[in-house]
Amino acid sequence: MSTIKIPPVLRPSTGGEREVSAAGADVGEVLRALAEQHPATQSQLFGEDGALNRYVNVYLNDEDVRVLDGLDTAVKDDDTLVILPAMAGGA
Amino acid sequence: MAEGLQNRPCGGRYGDIVAAIGNTPLVELKRLSPKPGVRIYAKLESYNPTGSVKDRVARGLIEDAEARGAIAPGQTILEPTSGNTGISLAMICQRKGYPLKVVMPDNVTEERTQLLTMYGAEIVYSPGAQGSNGAVALALELAESDSSFYMPYQYGNEANPNAHYNGTAVEILEELDEVSAFVAGLGTGGTLMGNGRRFKEHDPDTVVVAAEPMQGELVQGLRSLDDGFIPPIIDLALIDRKIFVSNRDAVVWTKRVLAEEGLFLGVSTGAIAAIAVRIAGELDEGNVVFVAPDDGWKYLSSGVYSKPIEQLEAEGVLDSASFW
Numbered sequence: 001m002s003t004i005k006i007p008p009v010l011r012p013s014t015g016g017e018r019e020v021s022a023a024g025a026d027v028g029e030v031l032r033a034l035a036e037q038h039p040a041t042q043s044q045l046f047g048e049d050g051a052l053n054r055y056v057n058v059y060l061n062d063e064d065v066r067v068l069d070g071l072d073t074a075v076k077d078d079d080t081l082v083i084l085p086a087m088a089g090g091a
Numbered sequence: 092m093a094e095g096l097q098n099r100p101c102g103g104r105y106g107d108i109v110a111a112i113g114n115t116p117l118v119e120l121k122r123l124s125p126k127p128g129v130r131i132y133a134k135l136e137s138y139n140p141t142g143s144v145k146d147r148v149a150r151g152l153i154e155d156a157e158a159r160g161a162i163a164p165g166q167t168i169l170e171p172t173s174g175n176t177g178i179s180l181a182m183i184c185q186r187k188g189y190p191l192k193v194v195m196p197d198n199v200t201e202e203r204t205q206l207l208t209m210y211g212a213e214i215v216y217s218p219g220a221q222g223s224n225g226a227v228a229l230a231l232e233l234a235e236s237d238s239s240f241y242m243p244y245q246y247g248n249e250a251n252p253n254a255h256y257n258g259t260a261v262e263i264l265e266e267l268d269e270v271s272a273f274v275a276g277l278g279t280g281g282t283l284m285g286n287g288r289r290f291k292e293h294d295p296d297t298v299v300v301a302a303e304p305m306q307g308e309l310v311q312g313l314r315s316l317d318d319g320f321i322p323p324i325i326d327l328a329l330i331d332r333k334i335f336v337s338n339r340d341a342v343v344w345t346k347r348v349l350a351e352e353g354l355f356l357g358v359s360t361g362a363i364a365a366i367a368v369r370i371a372g373e374l375d376e377g378n379v380v381f382v383a384p385d386d387g388w389k390y391l392s393s394g395v396y397s398k399p400i401e402q403l404e405a406e407g408v409l410d411s412a413s414f415w
Contacts, residue, residue: 055319057339062305084305084335086319088223 002030002075005082013040028071029075030081045083055086105318109186111196112139112146113122113258114350117266117380122351123368128376129271131367134263137356137386141175141182141206144259144384148281149179151254152243153187162241164188171195171230173223173278174203175385176245181210192240193228196222202389214322216413223278224320246279246322249345255285263380264289270297276369277301277333280325282382287329298331304359305335332370336362338409344368345387349396358395 006014014020020037021064024030031052035042047053051071058065059082065073075081105111115138116355120131136144152170156162167190170180177193184191191212195203198219207214215233217225227246234242245251259282263270273290275282287299327333336344338358348354356364360383367381387396393408403409 054321059335062335064301064303064335066327067301067330067333082305082335086321087224087304 001077003080004030004034005080006024007084009085010041010044010083013044014038024075026069026071026075027065027081030075031058031071051055057084057086058082059084099247107183107186107260108140109150109183112150113141114262114347117263118354120354120364123348123364123371125368125372126375129371129395130378131256131371132263132267132378132380133354133356133360133364133367133378133383134259135354135356135386136259137381137383139179140319141178141210142385142388143175143179143357144282144382145175145215146182146244147254147258148251148279149176149183151250151258152245152248153180153183153243155248155250155253156241156243162189166192167239168247169194169230169234169242171217171223171226172245174199174207177212177214178203178206178210180243181207181212185211186248192233192234194226196226201392206389227320243283247324249324251279251281251292252285252288252324255282256289257285257325259382260286260289264293267378267380269378270294270380271299271374272298272367272370272379274300274302274363274370274379274381276305276382276384276412277325278322278361280322282325282384284324284329286382291329298370299329300366300370301330301333302363303333303335304341304393305337334366336365337406339400340365342403342409343400345395346400351388354383355387355396356383357387358390358393359384360386 001023004020004022006018006020020034022030022033024033031045034074035045045053046054060073098369103114116135117132118135120133124131139146168184169192171194175350176196177195181191193207193212194215194217196219197209197216217229234240270290275287283301290297341358341362345358348356348361348364363381367379395403
């Protein structure tokens with residue numbers, strides 16, 4: 001099982017849970033397992049085409065999966081997925 | 092020419108302070124390099140006139156607008172900023188005769204407010220809990236409600252990356268023949284895009300790495316994911332790695348860079364240095380270059396340089412302050 005860290009903005013959809021465990025061999029599988037456990041996250045995480053929503057950044061441990069292999073990025077059992085909303089910054 | 096000048100090249104001679112932007116030093120960090128064959132260099136952008144990399148961007152934004160005839164002295168400029176862009180714009184606008192209004196989150200350090208006021212800018216505060224997203228949203232609202240403002244909009248203006256494409260990266264390539272990896276912070280995306288594009292043109296194998304702040308609890312003010320924001324100038328295809336750094340690690344590395352290399356740099360530089368050292372550890376040889384956006388003066392009041400990390404943690408500084 002991988003651990004998924006839930007950002008404050010998504011916690012209303014996970015019953016307040018800050019961390020959820022889910023199984024899967026790649027990022028897409030793990031996130032779909034999360035959406036099965038907490039259906040309210042489905043429409044926030046994924047678009048109708050099944051792709052990650054534009055403003056959702058998913059990190060495998062600390063690396064953004066969008067510049068790795070996206071939803072196909074392989075996940076190991078002890079990995080942590082971190083979901084964060086896309087934010088602006090200075091640099 | 093005086094004999095015996097040891098620190099050539101000197102910084103140059105300029106007609107005014109705006110022209111003196113750029114040409115910052117590239118300094119090797121020998122103690123932080125994990126391998127003899129890998130050299131780590133920091134481009135010290137604190138050497139710019141107002142002390143940050145944003146002098147390049149602000150000059151680019153204003154001079155681009157002037158060249159297009161979009162602004163003339165007297166025109167009020169409006170811009171969202173987490174601080175440094177505002178400070179740079181304030182200095183440049185004052186020199187060139189443009190009134191300036193900046194929109195900035197209300198949880199930035201006091202120094203930033205003082206610097207902006209010192210250069211004559213008017214400040215409008217946005218809710219700190221919404222981070223820079225809140226500043227962008229409020230500035231867009233203000234611009235929409237009053238068409239007399241000119242908003243350069245660094246997040247969506249190619250003059251921002253171009254300041255790096257035609258400046259920072261060219262300066263680095265004048266000093267180094269080869270750049271194996273380039274690391275910069277990700278905010279507007281200007282530093283990454285402009286430098287990344289130039290380096291990839293020079294050598295397609297250059298690895299472009301984004302270090303981004305793990306905004307953590309700071310983003311609690313976001314009401315929904317629809318409040319998310321991706322700067323329009325960012326092209327993810329140019330980025331090979333994108334890695335987040337917690338405020339804690341950023342502070343730890345800021346202290347480490349100070350202790351081991353004697354460099355008094357801003358907290359975002361700590362985060363960027365952490366990633367540069369990590370990338371250096373994955374290489375066998377080559378140059379790793381990172382941009383150090385500013386130095387530590389503007390963050391002194393946060394206590395990060397004087398207090399131990401445990402105390403900063405206990406006081407909640409790491410969760411509440413905005414360092415980027």
